[in-house]
Amino acid sequence: xxxxxxxxxxxxxxxxxxxxxxxxxxxxxxxxxxxxxxxxxxxxxxxxxxxxxxxxxxxxxxxxxxxxxxxxxxxxxxxxxxxxxxxxxxxxxxxxxxxxxxxxxxxxxxxxxxxxxxxxxxxxxxxxxxxxxxxxxxxxxxxxxxxxxxxxxxxxxxxxxxxxxxxxxxxxxxxxxxxxxxxxxxxxxxxxxxxxxxxxxxxxxxxxxxxxxxxxxxxxxxxxxxxxxxxxxxxxxxxxxxxxxxxxxxxxxxxxxxxxxxxxxxxxxxxxxxxxxxxxxxxxxxxxxxxxxxxxxxxxxxxxxxxxxx
Amino acid sequence: xxxxxxxxxxxxxxxxxxxxxxxxxxxxxxxxxxxxxxxxxxxxxxxxxxxxxxxxxxxxxxxxxxxxxxxxxxxxxxxxxxxxxxxxxxxxxxxxxxxxxxxxxxxxxxxxxxxxxxxxxxxxxxxxxxxxxxxxxxxxxxxxxxxxxxxxxxxxxxxxxxxxxxxxxxxxxxxxxxxxxxxxxxxxxxxxxxxxxxxxxxxxxxxxxxxxxxxxxxxxxxxxxxxxxxxxxxxxxxxxxxxxxxxxxxxxxxxxxxxxxxxxxxxxxxxxxxxxxxxxxxxxxxxxxxxxxxxxxxxxxxxxxxxxxxxxxxxxxxxxxxxxxxxxxxxxxxxxxxxxxxxxxxxxxxxxxxxxxxxxxxxxxxxxxxxxxxxxxxxxxxxxxxxxxxxxxxxxxxxxxxxxx
Numbered sequence: 001x002x003x004x005x006x007x008x009x010x011x012x013x014x015x016x017x018x019x020x021x022x023x024x025x026x027x028x029x030x031x032x033x034x035x036x037x038x039x040x041x042x043x044x045x046x047x048x049x050x051x052x053x054x055x056x057x058x059x060x061x062x063x064x065x066x067x068x069x070x071x072x073x074x075x076x077x078x079x080x081x082x083x084x085x086x087x088x089x090x091x092x093x094x095x096x097x098x099x100x101x102x103x104x105x106x107x108x109x110x111x112x113x114x115x116x117x118x119x120x121x122x123x124x125x126x127x128x129x130x131x132x133x134x135x136x137x138x139x140x141x142x143x144x145x146x147x148x149x150x151x152x153x154x155x156x157x158x159x160x161x162x163x164x165x166x167x168x169x170x171x172x173x174x175x176x177x178x179x180x181x182x183x184x185x186x187x188x189x190x191x192x193x194x195x196x197x198x199x200x201x202x203x204x205x206x207x208x209x210x211x212x213x214x215x216x217x218x219x220x221x222x223x224x225x226x227x228x229x230x231x232x233x234x235x236x237x238x239x240x241x242x243x244x245x246x247x248x249x250x251x252x253x254x255x256x257x258x259x260x261x262x263x264x265x266x267x268x269x270x271x272x273x274x275x276x277x278x279x280x281x282x283x284x285x286x287x288x289x290x291x292x293x294x295x296x297x298x299x300x301x302x303x304x305x306x307x308x309x310x
Numbered sequence: 311x312x313x314x315x316x317x318x319x320x321x322x323x324x325x326x327x328x329x330x331x332x333x334x335x336x337x338x339x340x341x342x343x344x345x346x347x348x349x350x351x352x353x354x355x356x357x358x359x360x361x362x363x364x365x366x367x368x369x370x371x372x373x374x375x376x377x378x379x380x381x382x383x384x385x386x387x388x389x390x391x392x393x394x395x396x397x398x399x400x401x402x403x404x405x406x407x408x409x410x411x412x413x414x415x416x417x418x419x420x421x422x423x424x425x426x427x428x429x430x431x432x433x434x435x436x437x438x439x440x441x442x443x444x445x446x447x448x449x450x451x452x453x454x455x456x457x458x459x460x461x462x463x464x465x466x467x468x469x470x471x472x473x474x475x476x477x478x479x480x481x482x483x484x485x486x487x488x489x490x491x492x493x494x495x496x497x498x499x500x501x502x503x504x505x506x507x508x509x510x511x512x513x514x515x516x517x518x519x520x521x522x523x524x525x526x527x528x529x530x531x532x533x534x535x536x537x538x539x540x541x542x543x544x545x546x547x548x549x550x551x552x553x554x555x556x557x558x559x560x561x562x563x564x565x566x567x568x569x570x571x572x573x574x575x576x577x578x579x580x581x582x583x584x585x586x587x588x589x590x591x592x593x594x595x596x597x598x599x600x601x602x603x604x605x606x607x608x609x610x611x612x613x614x615x616x617x618x619x620x621x622x623x624x625x626x627x628x629x630x631x632x633x634x635x636x637x638x639x640x641x642x643x644x645x646x647x648x649x650x651x652x653x654x655x656x657x658x659x660x661x662x663x664x665x666x667x668x669x670x671x672x673x674x675x676x677x678x679x680x681x682x683x684x685x686x687x688x689x690x691x692x693x694x695x696x697x698x699x700x701x702x703x704x705x706x707x708x709x710x711x712x713x714x715x
Contacts (some may be wrong), residue, residue: 040439205362211410211458213383221413225400 002177068286071279079274092276099277100263107117109259110289111174113242116181118131120238121231123186127220128230129191143194145163149187154247172254180252181242189234194232197223232299239292243285260285312374312465312498313339313361319369321355321522329355332369337466340496342489343527344513346503350547352522353502357468360500361390373465380578389459390468394475395451397443397458403430404439407457422461429457432491449480450490456491462574466498504548510534518542540614540710543703546553549619551703554657556587558594558608558704567614584685585702588658593634595699604713605704613713616703619652622679624687625694635699641691642676646683653679653687655695 050179074082078091091260096102130136133144161180162171170176208218224231249259258266264281319328330352337343344540345353358364360371362383370377378386385598389410397406407426417425430436433453443451452472459467472488473481489512492499503509509516510530518525518533518541526538537543543551561584565642583594583605599605625631639655679695687693704713 201394201396203392203394203396204398206361206688207390207392208398208409209363209383210388210390211462212413214384217413222398255633 014106049237052286068283074214075276075280075283077276079276082275092274092280096267096277096280096284097272100267100281102260102263102281104256105258105260105263106284106288108174108257109243109261112181112259113239114176115174115178116185116242117235117238119182120185120189123182124189124193124234125218125224125227126229127190128195129197129223131190131194131200132197132200133202133223134215141296142236146190149236151193155183158247158251162251171252171253174253174257180248181238181245184248185238185241189238192234193227193230196227199268200226229299232296236293236296236300240289243289312589313337313372314466314500315372315375316356316360317370317372319356319359319371320367321352321359321364322367330359330519333519335517335524335526335527337498340498342492342499342501342512342514344501344503344509344516345519346506346509346516346545346601347519347525349504350632353504354470355522356519357390357470357500357502360390360466361468362386386464387464387465388468389462389464390470391459391472393476395443395455395472397451397454399443402440402442403435403446403454403457406443407435407461409458410462411561411695418712423485425461425463427461429460432460432690433457433487439715448476449484449634452476453487456488460491460495464497465502467492469499469501469505470597474500474503474505478498481508484662493608507548510546517545518545520545536712536714537616538712539615540705543616543705543712547618549652549678549680552617552619552622553705554587554615555675555707556585556613556619558605558611558613559586561593562607583609585613585704587615590637590639590657592697592699592702594702597661597700598702601715602704604715608704608706608713612621614707614710616705617677617697617704618701618703619680620683621701622653622677622681623696623698624653624681624685625696626687627682627685628696631694631696632699635697636694637697638696639677639693641687641689641693644687644689649683651681651683651685651687653681653685653693653695655679655693 006186008151018126075092076090077089081087081091127146131139162181165171165176168176170179172232202221204226205218208222209215210265213221243259244261245259246261246265250265253259254264260281264278267281268278314335316333316335317329319333319335320328322328333356335343335356338650345356347353355364357518359366360373362378362470366379370379373386373388374376383715403408404426405712407429408422411422411425426439427436433456435450435453435457438454443454446454452475452715455472467579469488473484473593476484485508497702499545501508503512510533511532513655515527516530516533517527526533528536528538528541533542533546537546540553544553554577561582582596582599585592585594594605625636639657641653642656643652643654644650645654655678656676657677677695705711
């Protein structure tokens with residue numbers, strides 16, 4: 001018994017010849033065989049690659065979105081429904097609003113975030129412009145120190161910060177927490193803004209100076225409007241960081257003015273509180289960050305990719 | 311309009327590099343002076359010092375007889391057109407043009423509108439006034455940059471290679487527009503470029519810089535005909551002047567002879583000096599020796615011979631080519647340019663390779679000739695090349711200076 005010869009990949013794709021016709025040899029002049037095969041192959045590879053990428057993105061999206069679905073789904077249950085994973089009710093939400101001053105905590109979080117981000121932007125835009133566009137002695141060294149400050153973890157300086165704020169009578173106040181957040185966020189924001197301003201042509205700044213503007217007005221009229229993507233990036237990143245932070249809020253804010261994140265931590269540490277109100281609180285806490293991200297996402301992508309090409 | 315004077319102006323950067331060295335320059339009221347030179351020669355630094363964007367290390371800059379070294383750029387009342395146009399991307403064309411008037415001084419709105427409209431009309435920008443710079447082509451952006459300078463009605467324009475980002479065709483068109491505009495406005499202008507064609511066509515005078523040192527200031531034709539030194543000779547002209555290491559000898563009894571170092575050939579006489587390179591020998595006409603009495607000092611010494619490509623022609627196309635002015639050279643390359651032909655010939659001698667020569671062909675040792683397209687010369691042939699000896703240039707090989715008086 002002889003084995004039939006296996007068809008080649010090429011012959012598998014080629015159409016059968018008409019009876020009596022002389023098949024052209026592969027590769028001979030006028031034969032489209034190999035070229036068509038290569039084209040088909042390239043298209044096939046592109047399609048497979050696209051499917052793989054799409055599948056990977058779907059998986060990543062599921063991984064990212066699942067916690068939100070889990071939080072939303074379980075927030076509409078009571079503890080019994082949660083344990084059995086069946087049935088829905090508003091018990092979780094009711095319990096959340098009975099246990100926590102949610103509105104007050106959201107207001108506190110907003111005040112702290114807004115004030116800290118305002119200070120960070122004020123410092124970062126002016127300092128970033130100065131580092132990027134003004135020439136002065138020691139500029140490189142100071143910039144290096146600022147980058148070094150980015151490397152310092154919060155936990156390692158929290159005790160000195162505590163002592164400093166206590167000395168200035170800023171404990172248990174918005175001011176203390178806002179200053180700590182601003183101090184922690186300013187180095188990275190300055191670095192980002194300086195990088196962005198370096199991308200703005202020197203000629204543009206010089207053109208404004210030649211047009212009669214002082215450096216201060218050049219900053220306000222030219223550099224600042226052009227740096228909106230970077231400002232949006234700083235805003236979103238700092239908002240998420242400050243909004244979600246527990247440690248600073250826990251240490252430096254009074255109980256009456258605690259942020260939503262601190263409130264949730266208190267809720268989760270309670271013995272009697274169930275999972276559904278915690279899920280409801282987590283959802284409430286996550287929504288503002290999502291809204292801020294959605295508002296600024298167009299600028300955020302441009303800001304995050306700055307310096308990655310012309 | 312104003313007069314700008316640079317008096318021994320120098321610029322040293324903190325690292326010690328000297329960008330501009332003791333530059334003396336005077337730009338008359340309404341004149342367009344072109345600063346030209348290769349990259350890194352200091353021309354842009356000089357311009358930026360006039361603008362006030364660079365500090366002056368030593369020397370004084372005067373605008374209308376007033377020293378401005380310590381004056382802020384915004385108080386100098388000078389408009390600058392940048393290489394990259396520097397249009398404000400977040401503002402419309404109108405706002406870009408009106409920008410300086412809005413912030414510089416209190417110009418009434420009606421006046422701002424009138425000036426912008428007038429500039430837009432001159433520059434044919436009227437339909438584009440509402441667009442943002444990113445919606446404009448390169449040529450349109452360049453015109454907006456010009457418009458922004460014009461509306462200010464400044465004392466002087468400074469232009470830093472404003473055409474270098476445009477394609478060749480648009481560059482020629484914009485060059486003509488800038489020249490016309492400058493003449494019609496009559497505003498004192500300093501124009502920086504590395505393109506010698508731009509310099510020659512635009513400038514009422516041209517200043518050539520190299521390594522921060524002023525080489526020559528002259529009207530374009532004067533500079534072309536009488537370059538002050540090897541650098542200018544090699545830089546001005548395209549293709550550049552052929553510069554050959556040669557020797558000036560006393561003439562022999564006849565042209566093309568073996569030479570007669572001990573002979574009696576007085577400059578200008580029948581046995582006048584001959585310039586010798588490789589095994590070639592060219593008689594120097596009496597007219598040339600009369601115009602350049604300094605040549606007598608170089609008899610028996612090495613010189614650098616300069617010949618413009620257009621002063622070399624195919625002797626076969628001439629009826630009465632003087633044998634003393636003809637040399638035989640092998641043709642290495644023929645380049646068709648349409649209006650004329652460039653013939654590259656081997657000369658069997660060293661091409662002068664000072665940095666000024668700007669031609670990296672030492673090893674090839676070729677002579678470039680721009681000839682009539684009717685020439686039948688082809689690669690591999692032996693060409694009889696006629697040299698217009700009355701148009702020869704001579705340079706001192708040590709100092710590089712042109713040998714004249």
